[in-house]
Amino acid sequence: MNTCPVCLYGSLPYPPRDYHICPCCGTEFGNDDARFTHEQLREAWIAGGARWFFGRPPEHWNPWVQLLVAGYVGVSPQFEIKSLETKTSTGITTNQEFQLALVA
Numbered sequence: 001m002n003t004c005p006v007c008l009y010g011s012l013p014y015p016p017r018d019y020h021i022c023p024c025c026g027t028e029f030g031n032d033d034a035r036f037t038h039e040q041l042r043e044a045w046i047a048g049g050a051r052w053f054f055g056r057p058p059e060h061w062n063p064w065v066q067l068l069v070a071g072y073v074g075v076s077p078q079f080e081i082k083s084l085e086t087k088t089s090t091g092i093t094t095n096q097e098f099q100l101a102l103v104a
């Protein structure tokens, strides 16, 4: 497995190059990252809500947890996870609930 240098998704099935596209953040390696730095692409992805790009996200996938676990702490100076237990009736933690935690 490979890690996306932009969104830090750790289960890329291929290396981040040769026009592969990250299913998580949608970065096309060799194209998008030729025009912008990984930091710029990451900031743009986060600013857009850090949404899953392609198809359905993995079960229990959460972008903020992904970033924090990977050691990326630049999400926001006020970033604080209020609860890791918040789940919908389907048992899946949604991005929206974590975004509420971001601004609370």
Ligand SMILES: [Zn+2]
Residues within 6 Å of the ligand: 004, 005, 006, 007, 008, 009, 022, 023, 024, 025, 026, 027
């Ligand atoms: Zn990515």
